[in-house]
Amino acid sequence: LPLRRSQSTFNHFVASTKLQPVSPPPQLRSDAKPFRLAVKDNITTEEFPTQCASGILGQHASPFEATIVRQLRSRGASIVGKTNMDEFGMGSHSTHSVHGPVRNPLAATDEEDVSAGGSSGGSAVAVAVGDADVALGTDTGGSVRLPAAYTGIVGYKPSYGMLSRFGVVPYANSLDTVGLLARDVEPIRSLVFDTGLYEEHDPNDPTSLRLETRQRCSQACSPNLPDLSQLTIGIPVEYNIAELDPSIRDAWVATASALESQGARIVPVSLPSTKEALCAYYILAPAEASSNLAKYDGVRYGIRGSEGDAAGETLYSETRGAGFGAEVKRRILLGTYSLSSEAMDNYFIQAQRIRRLIQRDFDRVFKLDNPLYEPRQFDLSEMSSDTALEDKQGPVQVDFLLSPTAPTYPPKLSEIQKRSSVDVYMNDVLTVPASLAGLPAVSVPVKVDRSHQFPAGIQLIAQYWDDRRLLALADKVM
């Protein structure tokens, strides 16, 4: 393919050879409306290679197309290109890519390059510059919300298990979701809900929610957003971290005040386990990643380092040494270590416990019960300090949570280079809790300070499967 428009400026599309699709195109639905779709390069397409911004998958042609891509094509999508990203989804700035970094189009032309956010940075930029109407990204710990925040668009991470992940190259299976990006909430809302995407179970994806569970969840959540005067919105106090840029804090306060003036009740809430969320995420996600990436060994996929010695003993190490980038290698080492017998109890198991506490924190503050849990019979003999009943006691409960998406505005690429890995991981502190709990969340751009070059990303989080009302509220916040 020739370089696409703006490629040289923002590096958001992946230049690749067009392929001959092997399957017939999906049948167009009667309600299909044509739109341009950009697809993150860890989601398989038959028309283009799927390389996950990794050397190890150079020009890899998938023999099948992701369910989500086929679902959207049947709804009128034409794919405008595959988008640049952090290798295998690991990163927050779309700089860990074999194609080079994605650049933020909101930065002034005479200014240094600025982060577009990651890992779905290419998808966000494709939408922000108008090359696509909607883009597909993946969000494991914030990778749709963060680039949306940095590029001034909308990024939606659905409830875990709602949208099919068949054909999405896994990073951390227990956290991965497919998300959508657009300039406004409406195209996302209408695709997911008006065309019934949220109702479709995919038998090819073992994490796709079964039909009966979908129906049960939908019955538990109201489809309509009531008048704002009937809503309570929580401000999680632990999200007010010292590192928060003062003007992002202002945008957060202004958004809360605007909702309050439209009648909503705004209350502070506490999610005490939030402080541990980032550590737990950076144990669990690399652990799952190290296991997922074991298959890239030079035998089954992608490039091959060399034939190795006669016994093939160096084939794996040469392939993996040459094919993976530095951040992916770091994650493999971290993950392999925390899963090793000496570290398992102290890291992996502890992180799973923290994850449970985080889920419980959310369940305690939301008015709605988590519809995934079967309703429990009330039994006095079972009552202990962790019963659901006690969890529900205490301060007011809320319909939604409101927070910033990221602690700061997009940093300069040169600044990121100077930071340690841990400092870079810090950037995900406000997005990983909802990921660990599998909850739906959306980032919308809010501009309070007109003189500021970048809008602030404001995040809304809802109870599991309350996605429809979440998007309706997001639309009002913008």
Ligand code: GLN
């Ligand atoms: N920045 C986070 C990470 O590197 C999240 C990435 C994602 O959501 N894919 O793991």
